[in-house]
Amino acid sequence: xxxxxxxxxxxxxxxxxxxxxxxxxxxxxxxxxxxxxxxxxxxxxxxxxxxxxxxxxxxxxxxxxxxxxxxxxxxxxxxxxxxxxxxxxxxxxxxxxxxxxxxxxxxxxxxxxxxxxxxxxxxxxxxxxxxxxxxxxxxxxxxxxxxxxxxxxxxxxxxxxxxxxxxxxxxxxxxxxxxxxxxxxxxxxxxxxxxxxxxxx
Numbered sequence: 001x002x003x004x005x006x007x008x009x010x011x012x013x014x015x016x017x018x019x020x021x022x023x024x025x026x027x028x029x030x031x032x033x034x035x036x037x038x039x040x041x042x043x044x045x046x047x048x049x050x051x052x053x054x055x056x057x058x059x060x061x062x063x064x065x066x067x068x069x070x071x072x073x074x075x076x077x078x079x080x081x082x083x084x085x086x087x088x089x090x091x092x093x094x095x096x097x098x099x100x101x102x103x104x105x106x107x108x109x110x111x112x113x114x115x116x117x118x119x120x121x122x123x124x125x126x127x128x129x130x131x132x133x134x135x136x137x138x139x140x141x142x143x144x145x146x147x148x149x150x151x152x153x154x155x156x157x158x159x160x161x162x163x164x165x166x167x168x169x170x171x172x173x174x175x176x177x178x179x180x181x182x183x184x185x186x187x188x189x190x191x192x193x194x195x196x197x198x199x200x201x
Contacts, residue, residue: 036071036080038063044081045182050088052183059180066173073166086159086170087177088184092195095160104152104162105200109145113153114200116142118193126175127189132168157196158189 041063045051051059066084074080095101104110120135121127127135139150152162158174159167177186187195 034067034071036067036074036077038067040071040077040080041067041084044077044084048081048085048088050084050182050184056180059182062173062176062180065176069169069172070166073169083166083170086161086167087173087186088182090160090187090192090195092157092192092199095156095196096199100162101156104156107149107152109143109149110153111200112143113139113145113150114157114193114197117154117157118197121190121193124190127171128175129172132172158192160192 038060042051042055042060045055045063055063066087067080070080070083074083096105116139117135120138125131136150136154139154140146143150148162151168155167155171156162159170161167171189174186174189174192178188178191180186
């Protein structure tokens with residue numbers, strides 16, 4: 001998912017990542033200029049208490065991945081910190097308690113989407129970009145849903161918020177982050193959907 005190029009620093013590259021937007025229902029790439037660097041991500045992690053010690057090589061690589069897929073979709077540093085906060089803070093009971101969550105959950109087939117996502121994540125395979133596409137394709141084919149009826153329940157349960165395509169990028173950071181020793185543990189996609197469904201039921 002990272003771009004390579006020895007001539008330019010990693011963070012200054014144009015990043016092209018597939019979006020799954022309800023507006024067009026395509027996986028067409030969207031190019032965005034990334035104004036941030038991995039140093040910005042590390043700084044935010046330190047400020048928020050998510051990184052307690054000097055980062056390991058694996059944590060630095062995770063920060064590079066995070067800035068590559070989130071940086072071009074954050075208007076400013078505060079917006080980037082907000083997206084990163086979704087990675088490190090997850091409480092299903094708190095999420096389900098919000099009024100806007102009830103709106104999402106009351107839509108047609110929302111609970112069917114959540115049940116199917118839970119079943120597809122039970123195998124424990126890491127949620128990579130390819131795996132995420134496979135899950136979305138299976139849901140589209142199996143439930144014949146598109147748009148917000150499909151994507152908003154997924155984003156709510158896994159990212160903690162229903163919204164647009166940048167939340168799919170948050171989801172793609174979860175399993176990689178869950179394997180690292182951050183000061184605040186990252187809950188995996190599988191752990192989140194199980195927690196969400198247990199509170200929902």
